[in-house]
Amino acid sequence: MVSSSRQKPLVDFFIVGAMKSGTSSLRDLLRQHDGVDIYRGEIHYFDKETLFEQGDDWYHDHFEMDKSGVLHGDKSPSYSLDKDAPARIHAYNPEARLIWIFRNPVKRAVSNFHHAKKRNQEAMSLESSLAQAEELAAKNSPAAYLFRSQYERHLAAFAEHFSAERQYIMIFEELLADPAAETRKLLNWLGLPNDVELELPHSNEGRxxxxxxxxxxxxxxxxxxxxxxxxxxxIETRLGRPIPSWS
Structure with missing residues (x-):
């Protein structure tokens, strides 16, 4: 559990990534907990310049900031991809807690490709994307399917501002396999009562x-x-153990 001496109410934790790895399901699971106030959508406050310019009061309007005894949370996986977001989040709340949920990176990349095609059937092919991988990554293109699965690069960007103690890594396949156990561990890390039954929904399933x-x-x-x-x-090195479901 990460302790905090802060008095001023701020957003406490952020589900920052990775997209197409169960972040919506995790958000909807946490929304069932009485000790959590997490926005139902994605705010994009820290990665969209026009929204960031609205200021903290605008941002806080998305939460019940006057509600005591709860943790406020923001699920926006786009934060993991934006070059400015880590520093902005740290400047906003240096004691923030970051939650990562990672899926088998190959399956995540394929899912990302299908998600792009669902939104626009003219979206770049997976093969073309791989041929231009670094160029697309540099532009943070929606077609940067490979880059969005290179979790170590995203972790490195946040490591410049947040210690490993303030970052929690979940494995999507392990959450699916044992939702109760994995949820208890996360709630314990957040400092929330973990003797509650929360249902893991299946949000944003692919077509x-x-x-x-x-x-x-x-x-x-x-x-x-x-x-x-x-x-x-x-990621196995970071966790200090193998991830059998990724083998």
Whole structure:
């Protein structure tokens, strides 16, 4: 559990990533807890310049800031991808707690591709994206499917401002396998009562019709596996244990 001596009410924790890794399901799970006030959508306060310029009072209007005895939370996985967000969050609340939920990076990249196609069937192909990976990453392009699965790069950006103690890593597949146990561990880290029953919803599930219309070739999956093996190694090293569901 991370202690805090702060008196001024601020947003306490942020679900910062990764997109297409169960962040919406995790948010909706935490919304069931009486000790949590978490906004139902994504605010994008710290990664959208026009919104950040609105100021903290505008931001706080999204929460019940006058409600005592609760933790206020913000789920915006786009924060993990924006170069300015880590410093902005730290300046806003240097005692903030960050929650990461990571999915098998290959499956996340494929899911990201299908999500893009669901939104726009003219979205860049996975193969074209891999051919331009670093260029797309530098621009934080929505088509940077590989970069968005390179979790170690996102962690490194936040490590410049937040210690490892203030960052909690969950594995999506482990949450699915044992929601009760994984939820208890997270609630304990947040300092919340963990003797409650919370249901893990399945939010933002992909559409099978899109997956059938835009299948991913085995050779492309194999290329992703090779490119993302360093990510698997980095997260296993960070956790100090293997992640069997990613093997």
């Amino acid at each position: 099978s019709v899109i997956k059938r219309k835009f299948p991913v070739a085995p050779d492309t999956v194999a290329q992703l596996e090779e490119l993302l093996q360093p990510t698997v190694d980095a």
